Amino acid sequence: MSKSAPILLLPGLNASARLYAEQIPYLWRFGSVMVPDHTRDDTIAAIATRILADAPPRFALIGHSMGGYIAFEIMRQAAERVDRLALLDTSARSDTPEQTKSRLECIAMAEQGRLSELNDNVFPVIVHESRYDDMALRAICDAMSKDIGPAAYVRQHKAIVTRPDSRSTFAAIHCPTLVLVGDSDLLTPPDLAEEIAAEITAAQFTLIPTCGHLSTLEQPALVNTALANWLAA
Template identity: 30%
Template structure:
């Protein structure tokens, strides 16, 4: 007997299950949400693997996709399909490490609210001043995540390694999505990822920023839902 594999949704930094609110219902699969709170990419990958049993489709955005790269390395047999959104498979640069260290320091000194509103929010959407409703949704997620988990996520970012070479070993169907106006992850990042994974599909949402599920939920749901249906991800169920 067969059943539909779950889709494990892995959000980006400072995001939670609310990121996918307007997308999950269109996927046609059971959905499992994962929160990322470990202070390393390896630890976060283990959080993903512990979230469900058996095979699953992993859909990750930004940090969530970076964690997905590590999940593919650790347990490729568990990943029936992989969707990477708004992300970067490269190792951290010296500038990024400096920026993360500064954000961690400001947060530790009590500046979490300022970091989120002044440093992070302006990079999340296609414009530095997003519509008020989108800004409120992101800020609500960030406040639920809170400063301590944010600091763990910053620490995890610093443990990233370049994943491009490892992605050449991926044999699961893969979908790579990005926004044409993403200030953090330009199209070249997604081209490199899609080139590294054999047979990967790649789509760009013109004019979209970093948080695709909030900014373009209908388009994202259509692309992801169509991809899931075409590959008909199923698993064997045993009584």
């Protein structure tokens, strides 16, 4: 099996490399794998700039949720360095006023030391209903939150609140692109993924069944198959 360019995996909000626990060993057969730090800056542009400074000259890019927002910014800053692009459970749109209000409330709760309460509230929103009582999955989410910590969580949320609308970048994306989403994703619903796939030249759209927002953890085998097909394109 031929090797691809190095593969960069970008986690989402309040998520660490554990988000890709089932993908990292699988993807190593295609090329080296890196999970850049996305916790140290409070704007999407600054996060992308820091990642690009440490990244290989050319790479395949996979972004989940907030990682997708960062991936769009990397395409704005250095599209020529991206060999191929995968956008998982994400959106190209900026926040609605209602979303911004909710995020500001989350920031306030985190600053008050209430991150664990936030995690309790969010878990049923980010997973498929069949996973509400999945304590192993919940433990992974709690561990990722501890990996990130409240200060970095606040920085990430501030970056998301101020992110630009990325739909203007669609026409400039010409590399092989995978757009993937869980069929029951409540945070970034399938219609947002369909919008991205429809506007990017030759993008491949994949809908993952019985799956919420955490596709890489909820349906890892299906996600891995989709990623393998994308890397072979």
